[in-house]
Amino acid sequence: MKKSHLVFVPCPGIGHLMSAVEFTKLLINRHEHLSITVLLIRSPFDPKVDAFILSLSSSLSFPQRLRFVLLPQHPEPTNSDSLHPSVLFDSFIEHQKPNVRDVVSKLNSDPDSPRLAGFVVDVFCTAMADVATEFGVPTMVFFTSGAAFLGFKLHIHTLRDRDNVDPTVLNFKDSGTEFAIPSFDNLVPASVFPGNVLDKDWARLLFTQASSMKNKVQGILVNTFEELESHAIQSFSHTDLAVYPVGPILSLGTDNTVQEGSESDVMDWLDDQPQYSVIFLCFGSWGFFDEEGNQVTEIASALEASGVHFVWSLRKTPPKGSMGAVGDYSDLEEVLPEGFLQRTAEIGRxxxxAPQAQILAHKAVGGFVSHCGWNSILESIYYGVPIATWPIYAEQQMNAFQLVRELKMSVEISLDYRRAFGSVSESGVISAARIREGIKQVMEKESEVRKKVKTMSEMSKRALMEGGSSYSHIGRFIHDILNWG
Structure with missing residues (x-):
């Protein structure tokens, strides 16, 4: 068989990057005649992501047939302060097209280079499909969220184009309206629509991505598996789209390049806790609460009143107007209720x-209060830890709805709590009583939710094994892209 070459263009966000890199390693191990070049775009917003990208570009620990090329850094626009983040990001990706074109041209001109078979791009980088077309090769999208949300994204685009339905005008989130979305079994309330559908600038970016997926790409690789999202995956059989459920693609090792501070004593503390006795609270790389509100106080009150052992990842609000990711407090007592750390010293940390995957894997952890980012959902399922849902931004409200109402694999603290991306403005405060009730429910040892998560955990591990559902779809993807045209 002839040697073939794929070009990956991931989005410079930590969750997107890690999933893409893990998927490239999986492909390299699966097909001995395949090589991959990952084109790394430096982050204009987050120095920690930038550090991770630079570490990838200089690493010697990857297989020989997998290499990384760092693209030139694009200067920030002079008027960036006055531009919406979606406009900035769109421009940022668009300006990388010539750099991608140059790198691929050089690869193609090398007489020893394998045949270029196609591009695999992040959903935020679908503009690169134009470059792939110039080289006469197909483009596949690597979609780092779930299949149900993919179906929503495509359907809301159809509603706008076919039925002239504009969610940014109708202000759906407060209307009580429900929608029939083919990738969901249940009617979906507008209150759980992603914030980027309700904001004109973000919606423009979403609709551009959806249009590209419908008209410019040849297939979509989704980080999910059939057993988890059977209805959503089946809903695509009525379309012309080639959809490949290839997950769960997880980065389960510790990565110190994205760590801000060492919390190694937490793992030692967990070793001393009984099995399934600890609730873990973690809200992702953008998971913070407004310091001027009292949400942190309500969480602390709920934990103290519950008496449940806990590990709480508490992150600091970034400077106002900053697009940078959150940091850590130098002194936790400045934000926590007076005496809280002393009163809970025996039961919590x-x-x-937080080294999230390591904590979820620990036998002591019995529940997870999560923002419902898709990578976090997949990790919790893989390790068999049920979630109490507390979404914050992006598609997390829809993920929470799917977990609680569609799959009945989680308990609800909230489905519609939200904060706009890059903002500290939040939709009210969730009470200590409500948080405490969610913690109580998710920690029930013999609940139906826990049983379902444990069963799905075993399925998630089998999916990528030889003969598993995702293993088969990856084989189908490799065959399709290497034999395209």
Whole structure:
């Protein structure tokens, strides 16, 4: 068989990057005649992501047939302060097209280079499909969220184009309206629509992505598996789209390049806790609460009143107007209720950055209060830890709805709590009583939710094994892209 080459263009966000890199390693191990070049775009917003990208570009620990090329850094526009983040990001990706074109041209001109078979791009980088077309090769999208949300994204685009339905005008989130979305079994309330559908600038970016997926790409790789999202995956059989459920693609090792501070004593503390006795609270790389509100106080009150052992990843609000990711507090007592750390010293730990996968894998952890980012959902399922849902931004409200109402694999603290991306403005405060009730429910040892998560955990591990559902779809993807045209 002839040697073939794929070009990956991931989005410079930590969750997107890690999933893409893990998927490239999986492909390299699966097909001995395949090589991959990952084109790394430096982050204009987050120095920690930038550090991770630079570490990838200089690493010697990857397989020989997998290499990384760092693209030139694009200067920030002079008027960036006055531009919406979506406009900035769109421009940022568009300006990388010539750099991608140059790198691929050089690869193609090398007489020893394998045949270029196609591009695999992040959904935020679908503009690169134009470059792939110039080289006469197909483009596949690597979609780092779930299949149900993919179906929503495509359907809301159809509603706008076919039925002239504009969610940014109708202000759906407060209307009580429900929608029939093919990738969901249940009617979906507008209150759980992603914030980027309700904001004109973000919606423009979403609709551009959806249009590209419908008209410019040849297939979509989704980080999910059939057993988890059977209805959503089946809903695509009525379309012309080639959809490949290839997950769960997880980065389960510790990565110190994205760590802000060492919290190694937490793992030692967990070793001393009984099995399934600890609730873990973690809200992702953008998971913070407004310091001027009293949400942190309500969480602390709920934990103290519950008496449940806990690990709480508490992150610091970034400077106002900053697009940078959150940091850690130098002194936790400045934000926590007076005496809280002393009163809970025997039952809990409050930390900054958390080694999430390691904590979820620990036998002591019995529940997870989560923002419902898709990578976090997949990790919790893989390790068999049920979630109490507390979404914050992006598609997390829809993920929470799917977990609680569609799959009945989580308990609800909230489905519609939200904060706009890059903002500290939040939709009210969730009471200590409500948080405490969610913690109580998710920690029930013999609940139906826990049983379902344990069963799905075993399915998630089998999916990528030889003969598993995702293993088969990856084989189908490799065959399709290497034999395209």
């Amino acid at each position: 409050v930390i900054g950055w």
